Amino acid sequence: MNSGVYFCSQKVFMEVVLRLGFCVLVLVAARCAPATTALPSSECQSQCGDVQISYPFGIGPNCSLAAEFDVTCEQDQDGITRPSIGGRELLNISLTDSTIRMLNNITYYCYNETWHMNSSEAVTQNSNGTQLTTVETYNISIGNSPFRLSVARNNFTVIGCNTLGLFGSSSEPDIESGCFSSCGQNLSVQTDGSCSGIGCCQTAIPKGVDLDALFLGILGNISQTPKRSGLQCSYAMLMEAEAFSFSPTYINTTRFVDMDAGRAPAVLDWYIRNQTCEVAKRNLTGAYACHSSNSVCVDSTSSIGTPVYVCNCSEGYGGNPYLPDGCTVTISSVFIELTALVLLHVDVDECIQRQPCPSDGVCHNTNGGYRCSCGAGRKYSPTDNACIANIQLIIGVTVGFFLLMILCFGWYMIVQKRKQNKAKQEYFHQYGGMILLETMKSEKGLSFTVFSEAELRDATNNYDKSRIIGKGGHGTVYKGVVKGSMPVAIKRCTLIDERQKKEFGQEMLILSQVNHKNIVKLVGCCLEVEVPMLVYEFVPNGTMYQLIHGRDRSFTVSFSTLLRIAHEAAEGLNFLHSFASPPILHGDVKTANILLDENYMAKVSDFGASILAPSDTEQFVTMVQGTVGYLDPEYMQTSQLTEKSDVYSFGVILLEVLTGEVPLKLYGPEAKRSLTSNFLSAMKANNLGAVVASHIKEQESTELIGGIAELAKNCLDMCGSNRPSMKEIADELSRLRKLTLHPWVQLNMEEKEAQRLLCAQANTSFETETSTIIEYPAPERANQSMIPSSSYYAR
Known part of the structure; x- marks a missing residue:
């Protein structure tokens, strides 16, 4: 080897020795340094029982970042030392995931x-x-x-x-x-x-x-x-x-x-509260918590939406980022660097020694040799020792890339289209679509329409958020326009009973034939999606619930108007029970499911989620679902839904009309949380006046109030067989309405009341369904639907 090579080898050897020495020092320091550096004060206790107390947490004065991170370390009755925060025993502190x-x-x-x-x-x-x-x-x-x-x-x-x-x-x-x-x-x-x-x-x-x-x-x-x-x-x-x-x-x-x-x-x-990383770093009071020079600050958001941050050690470091010098290099990173240095310098670098490549090329040292390369679009010619243009490669790569992208995209679109069409066909067959179409062909004159998914997407402007008029645990309701100009309410359901899938289309056809002025018309459905969509006539003026309990209390709805709406709802339910073929059980009767049309006439809604009553004597057994406060106790215990279950729920509606209260309150005096229990207790004590709304007591006759209360009591009988039918309820409400005024005076007053409600509509915003998590005037809340083993939702 000549002198130049010898000198170069000596230089490389010295560089390797120096860098290896530095790595060894770092490795020793890493081994000597603990994974988590001691607390700022040596007097602070770093462990309580089996739990390591890491800063920003601490035991004793001046040992934690703030008072909320203070840890109490005490012995229990068995003499075992246990840490706690806020009276709760602490099991573990993790700095890695905070x-x-x-x-x-x-x-x-x-x-x-x-x-x-x-x-x-x-x-x-x-x-x-x-x-x-x-x-x-x-x-x-x-x-x-x-x-x-x-x-x-x-x-x-x-x-x-x-x-x-x-x-x-x-x-x-x-x-x-x-x-x-x-x-x-x-x-x-x-x-x-x-x-x-x-x-x-x-x-x-x-x-x-x-x-x-x-x-x-x-x-x-x-x-x-x-x-x-x-x-x-x-x-x-x-x-x-x-x-x-x-x-x-x-x-x-x-x-x-x-x-x-x-x-x-x-x-x-x-987390560290109330600041972002940028603001905390600029804080002149020293409140920035990431004290280690080898730490990084990570912005986050608390569960209530306020800006917060946490500290982590930089990549290749471990320990406590909240302490000065708390993050130390990990042993694994030292060995990686050490290995790279050894592999890099075991060979003489020919590129430095001889510079064998052309001036516009790049020399790459290899073990025992070297390699020359050129820039993009050029190639190295060993014969000429020069970089020359590689035109063929550029053209071939460019054309091939674009062709490949076009082919891949086209194939992807074809596959996705086939998958979508196949899925639509499977859903359509799964929900009885073919049987539905055959029935519609054989029965002429049906107004029911089977919509495609594309039609409903266009009707709602691709399900635009601005079209949402209601949202609940069972689905989202959009306002749409179909067939050019007909406004409809389109419900995208989120779940369906597996037992009803095959008969779904046929049942929807039967429900669509229900034609009554006090029932929302089901005009069609879509079966091409995972969970079917239902299309109803659009009812514009909100719900009976909003009329009774709405936040806009600038005017009070007259008792006669509420009684009329309740009577109309009873007529609609009576039609479902007695005149529909087969009879239909609603299953979720409540004021939120009684909609009001442009003349504030009641229309019972959401019966598309109901069930058809069995034709034999066997009771229909189903998974318990409904709304807390309206549920029939007998139905909850037996899981057997009957027409008397709807009667019980209607009895709760009568109580809302009579008292102006929501069915269930989760706060307040225990005796007054349940409207049903409170009412029955008052009836038992012969103290009905304690629960009736004050304006009703002042304006209505004792005979009328007592008649409605007695009807509600009969509806709420714990034994379903003792409850009246919806026909009996409708007849009784018709009789009670005649007690308010003479017929001609009553008609005139109801017309004025409807006009007053229409005038107030400009200042009132209604929705057809309540939201998933319902908010009512604190502290009262109600109208929460439930399904066993799931969260509580509005229907």
Whole structure:
């Protein structure tokens, strides 16, 4: 080897030695430095029991970033040291994903065959024994705290028979959710740990809500709830999803609540509050929390929408980003750099020594040699030792690329189109579309229309958000225009009973033939989508619920008008029960499903989600669904939907007309939460005046008020066979309406009332359905639909 090569090799060798030495020093420092640097003060306690307390959390004065990160470390009665925050035991602190695990209390009550209660909190029972409730308050994830329940890692879980669990927020009383758990006869076979609504139900936690209150209870009369031998327990808790596995023994023993002293683990997200990274870095008071020079600040958004941030160590570093020098280089990154250096310098670099490539080329050193390359569109010629143009390559690559892109795009569009057409055909057959078309051909003169998905997409301007007129747990309703100028309401459903799929189209055809002035007309459907869409006539003036409980209280609707609307709704339901062939059971009668047309005449809606009554004597058994506050207790216990279930719900509507109150309040005095219970108690005590609206008592006769109250009481009879039919109800309402005024005076007053409502319409905005999470004037809320093992929705 010549002197030049020797000198170059010496230089390379020295560079390798120096860089290897530096890497060894870094490696030693990384091994000596702990994964998490000690707290700022050596006097601060870094561990409590088995839990590592990492900054920004701390034990004692001046050991945490802020007071909300203070950790209490105390011994329990057994002499075991346990950390806690806000009175809740702390299980773990994670700096990597900014979470903590804590133990939250379980809300529960237990009773034996004589209904003796044993519960986590004070338990009360309504005077008529229809509902048991208990409330547990959580004070960690509320207010201006940096902690929020993790939406991704927690669930709301309810265990028990005929058990309703709700959770909500005292700071946002207009919002709550929950689920309903029921028990079948074969509960013991549920042994795989799943929680599917039989003995146990779960629902996700909504984002952006401070959840700090639980509501647990038995719906219906507990004396009529099927008793099981031995102890019966019900539980409700917000807990970590991965930590729960259901067992039927939880219901007839206290095993679940005994496992950890009545507590369950929950995961909370934490963050540095009220600033973005950019603002915090400019803060002259030193409030920026990412103190390590090898850390990065990550902007985020809290669950209530305020700007927050967290700190992470830079790539290749690990440790605590909230401490100075808290992020240290990881051992793996040192070895990667060390290996790269060794491989890079084991060979003499010919490119530096001889510069063998042309001036406009690039020399690449290889192990034992070198390689020359040229820029884009050029190639290296070893013969001439020069870079020359590679025209053929440029043309070939360009043309080939564009042809390939065109072919791929065309093939993709063809495949997608075929998939869409095949899916549409499968959905159409699945929902009985062919049978429906054959029936329509054989029966001439039908006004029912089977729309294509493209027609309804065009009618709603591709389902534009501005066309939404209602939104609920069962679907979204759009206003559209079909056949050129006909306004319609198009409902995109979100679910359908699997048992009704084959007969869906045929049932829609039967429902479309229902023709009554007090029933919303079903004009068509679309079967080419995963969940069918229904097309109704458009009814413009909102709902009876909005007329009674609407926020615009600038005028009071007269009692005679509400009585007329109730009478018209009763006529519509009577038609469904008595004159439709086959009879139709509505299944969700409520004021929100009574629409008002341009003349404020009542039209019963949403019967497209109803069921056709069976022709034989066997009762129709279905999954319990409906709206809390309107549900027939007999239906809830037996799962048998009958026409008397609609009668019970209509009785609740009469109470709304008579009292002006919503059917169910989740806050306020216990005795007044349920409108039905409050009314029946007043009737039993011969104190009807305590619940009747004041303006009705002042303006209407005692005979009229008493007649409506007696009719409502008969509708709410716990035994369905004792309730009147809808025909009897309609006849009685017709008789009671005649008590208000003489016929000619009554007609004149009703015309004036309709005119007054039409004038007020300009200042009132109505929707055909309530929203998924309904907000009412605090603290009253109602009209929440439920399906077992799912969240609560408006229909």
